[in-house]
């Protein structure tokens with residue numbers, strides 16, 4: 099089946115917005131990041147159970163050595179990104195906004211590799227189970243920001259077959275260009291990583307989906323994809339094209355049901371950075387110890403796409419890029435639409451860190467009103483790509499009406515921020531959704547309908 103040909107006839111999903119792309123780093127070649135004197139590696143960098151340390155204070159560790167793991171299925175181990183000495187287990191500020199048990203390592207400046215870092219053999223001679231096991235041991239999670247453990251995502255579920263794997267090259271968030279650069283500089287590696295996933299889930303087809311504003315990446319992917327039997331699709335350039343459900347609907351014309359997963363409609367979506375990490379794991383033996391991220395914004399002197407070791411403090415990355423400019427106004431980890439504002443630069447880069455964006459004080463101003471004020475204009479509904487009612491989420495969350503929020507399918511909100519972007523009264527709709535989702539979990543627990551995830 100030629101998906102690219104079928105795609106031309108597809109119905110495009112409604113909603114979405116066109117924020118200014120601000121992708122001036124798209125032409126910046128990926129460069130090595132700082133060589134830190136030490137790292138702070140959180141034991142939670144993924145969806146699922148926290149890892150436990152498997153090293154001792156005072157122990158020497160090497161690059162790629164596993165230092166934390168969990169017996170739970172929904173989890174992913176963590177590895178040292180430098181060689182040096184474990185100096186402590188500390189509760190340290192985390193980009194997700196709380197303190198997390200983390201392993202502190204002082205560098206010996208040698209960056210010596212663990213003996214376990216060696217090629218894993220030909221993945222195309224391996225069984226799906228062997229591939230999953232290696233991916234789990236490599237600590238691979240979704241690098242688009244979701245950080246869902248990849249071995250869980252590709253584990254078989256009875257009665258569900260994945261026929262199409264979509265490599266998500268949309269990178270629709272303003273400012274971020276790391277995936278774009280990977281598609282240009284590591285095209286073959288990214289697609290080979292995707293083909294390993296294809297084998298793991300026994301999919302029929304692999305499609306690389308890239309937004310039309312990345313013409314050079316589309317051309318490169320078409321050239322390499324043509325050799326490797328992979329199709330490339332040019333997507334309309336619109337935020338949030340990279341959201342899983344939006345992408346599946348756009349590429350395959352299939353609707354993931356409310357509360358469902360992509361595999362319910364025979365699809366699997368994986369990020370470009372994740373595919374590259376899988377390639378590095380199989381062909382070089384390197385677990386997930388570094389990632390590509392974008393540094394941008396008018397509040398920082400140097401802009402770049404950097405390969406940064408996990409656990410490097412944001413402060414060290416900022417200094418490496420020439421430091422802050424003027425009075426800092428806002429520091430965001432991730433993109434400006436879905437990223438998280440930080441109160442300190444002492445948070446570490448983690449597996450899900452797609453970008454470090456700094457705005458000056460003069461640029462950034464608060465958009466939020468003191469109270470929820472809705473004039474029923476309906477703009478948020480028209481722009482919501484998930485066909486939801488954001489104004490209702492805002493009103494019900496503001497009044498702590500958790501049951502109503504549950505009935506309105508608040509769980510289907512992907513927190514893309516399109517509603518808040520267009521709201522004329524500047525309601526903090528995404529923050530209210532986050533509050534609402536927490537309230538719904540408490541409500542379900544109280545009503546006895548909440549089930550802990552396996």
Ligand code: SF4
Nearest residue numbers: 482511512514515517
């Ligand atoms: S309700 Fe959720 S999914 Fe819909 S626009 Fe707002 S943040 Fe995005």
Ligand code: SF4
Nearest residue numbers: 472473475476478521
């Ligand atoms: S965009 Fe804002 S003001 Fe308009 S309906 Fe939605 S919440 Fe209300």
